[in-house]
Amino acid sequence: MPLVRQVVHGLLEQHGLTTIFGNPGSNELPFLADLPDSFQYVLSLHEGVVLGMADGYAQATGRPAFVNLHAASGSGNAMGAMTNAVYARTPLIVTAGQQVRSVIGMEGMLSSVDAASLMRPLARWSAEPASAGDVPRTCAQAIFEATTHRAPVYLSIPYDDWDVEVDHNAEQVLSRSVATALTPSEQQLRWLTDAVSTAERPLLVLGGDVDSQGHFELAVRAAEALDVPVYAAPSLFRLPFPNRHPLFRGVLPAGIKPISDAFEGHDLVVTVGAPVFRYHQNVPGDFLPAGAKLIQITDDPGAATRAPFGDALICDLGPALEALASLGTAPVEPIEYAAPAAPQTADGALHPEQVFAALRDTQPKDTTYVVESTSTNSSFWAQMDLRLPGSYYFPASGGLGFGMPAAVGVAMGQPERPVVAVIGDGSANYGITALWSAATYQIPVTFVILRNGTYGALRWFAELLGVPKAPGMDIPNIDFTDLARGYGVPAEAVGSDEELRAALARRVDGPRLVQVDTALTAP
Template sequence: MSSVRRVSHEFLKRQGLTTVFGNPGSNELPFLAGLPAGFRYVLGLHEGAVVGMADGYAQATGRPVLVNLHAASGSGNAMGALTNAVSARTPLVIVAGQQVRPAVGPEANLANVDAPALMKPLVGWAAEPACAEDVPRALAQAVFEARLQRRPTYLSVPYDDWAAEAGDNTLAVLDRRVERGAVPTAGQGRRLAELVASARRPALVLGGDIDAAGLFDGAVRLAERLGGPVWAAPSQFRLPFPNRHPLFRGVLPAGIAPVCAALEGHDLVLVLGAPVFRYHEYLPGRYLPEGTRLIQVTEDAAAAARAPMGEALVADPGAVIDLLTEQLGAPAAPRDPYRPVPDPAAGEGGRLHPEQVFAALRDEQPEDTAYVVESTSTSAAWWRQMDLRRPGSYYFPAAGGLGFGLPGAVGVALAQPDRPVVGVIGDGSANYGITALWTAAQHRVPLTVVLLRNGTYGALRWFGDLLGVPDAPGLDIPGLDFTRIAEGYGVAARQAGDADELRALLAERPDGPRLIQVDTVLTTPS
């Protein structure tokens, strides 16, 4: 008879979850024993970096990925990074070790008391099997829940369970298959098409789910048939539309009043693949302009249920895009050319303006480069200079939790070794996930990290002015040299002294990871 561990490994193999991101402790070792041929264990030196790497990897592949964490302490270390994965709707399957069953009740060292409660309400599903024989079934549920909900799941397994014998019924899990189909009914589709076709001045708002689901090009076709302006939803973590397309108006501001102002004059707002809305700054006002109707289409039933306004259809946005594209027929008008990029602003005092850095990336990197961005104070400069026309070109920490950028870039590069990947990271952000550089070096990940060093938490300085707190302490971080830090982790590193040197470095095509540090002037996010 097979062991619980052997059946579980076979199930994971059949489901394609053979890359494991982890930082193991003693409770996890029995699960990792005897990993079959074809499995790859990607070690991270901190659990936050582990989850960040897995987040980037799962987003880039579009498939669930396995994360192995240590009991309560390791799971707790990972929770900050997990907030980003939750907001990005990333299907992570987290399997954490637990003390042996007789030791949990007495709260022995490394026991995770009430383990599922620790991760709630972040994860979409959490459990600890009631007995060893139920572990493979519970593992399968964790995988299927992550895939169906597009949200992380969490399974705590006592480590003595892995060596237990699996019952005969346990083998039934190996051939399981669970799929989702969410096409609008004929009546729903007809009504939606009529509302869109009859709108005098429709607008389209696209969420990160559009890019995550591979609907980037379909969204362009729909927008060109609709002929109205297109926005990215507030607090964007993926780019769902080419940012220099003539119909694109940018990312909606993350406040109630400015969103209302932006949508003024539109009788219909169609929101695809996004919550309605993920506000940030508290700027109160009307949710929508007078006379504006909002229709949200999303697979996320929870997002549909909690929206404070409009009507929602819980369905596959891809099916709706296909339906409306067919119903609307040919494009409304010939497409104007893509908008040109303005000249970058100049730096001063020996420091480059971030726009100069981004202009260099735009000119020197291949057009299909994927950018993982965590430089929050330079958002305005980023969108002013970049020209992104390909799916999967942009990743950003979905919940705003710092520490995604470096690990996420490593994960994206591991998932797509044949596509150029660049991490654009601020010096404030870099420290949260710096250990990911070691993983990049160990796996020879073909990754370029452009480190923007301005010596301060620039976004916080902007917020200080916004909130009337100009004298908050703890905002400056002088004395950090990331070239030396990177070299200590085994990553080649250089300092770019001016724009020409930066462009020359970016034109090189190394076969492993590298870090380029650039000193920049302070800018604001908007």
């Protein structure tokens, strides 16, 4: 009879989950024994980086990723990164080794007490199998839960379970499939199109789900057909629309009043693939301007049910966007994209706009940017020209430590596209060990570290909240080139626009790091 381990390895292979992101401990070794040759184990030196790499990989491939953590401590180290995966709606199967069953109740060393509760409420579903014989079925459920709900799930498995023999019934999970369909009815689509057709000044708000679900080009077609203004949803983690398109009005601010002000003069707001809304700054006001209505199109029931205003249609985004595109009466003409203004300059250091202009001018047009430099957001959007799907990734919950590991994961998931990680010096310290993984597996990522010696976004918030003299804002004198070389990544520091452009223009086969000192700017 087969062992639990053999059945689960077969299950993972059946679902294409042969790349394992992990940092193992003693509890995980029995699961890793006798891995088939088709599997790849991707090691990172910290569990937060493990999960961030898996997050980027799953987003880039559009498929679930498998994560293996060490007991409660390793799971705890990954929790911050888990928040980004939750709000990016990334399907992750996060597993952790548990102590042998006989000593869990005694809280022996490396026991995870009440393990299924550890990752709640972050995980969409969390469990520990009731018996060794139930491990294959529970693992299958974890895969289906993550895939069906597009969310991370968590599974704790006692390590003595892996060597238990199971009967043929356990192998039934190898042939199972679970599918979903959220096709809107003709009546529902008519309700949507009638609302848009009768509105005098509608606009679109597109969220990250548009890009992550593969509807970037369809969203462009719908907007052009309707000839309406397009905003990106606030707290944006993926770019759903070309940012220099003449219909694009930018990323919405993350405050109630500023969003309402942006909608002034419009009578209908149609959001597609976004919550309503992910506010950040506390700027109270009316949700909508007088006379305006909102319709939310989402395939996320939670996003629909928790929204504080507007009507919602829960369905696949594709048919809804197709219906909107069919309404178009705008003439089909070549689109002229807006050219960016000349970048701003600064004294004593490069202005972030100069860095982004250099990236725009030197990197291939299909480059993917993984961004974790919050204080330079306005500079980024002022200079970049992103016209393709999958061009932009950002930490969905704002949890630092996403950028560097996610860039490695994205590059592994889409090796045909160049990847640039744009990282602030404050953010870099949270995921710095991703450099080791990039070097070890020779992942071709360009890490651009914008060094201003402070937590720029925090300084901006301190001014906003009236606490400008708060401690812990400055992080001077960190040399990321030395750190990178220590992890095996070639690195250089540049001090001028010419040096930066020359460095970025050089093509390399593996990872590299470029450090550039920049002036302090606000988000």
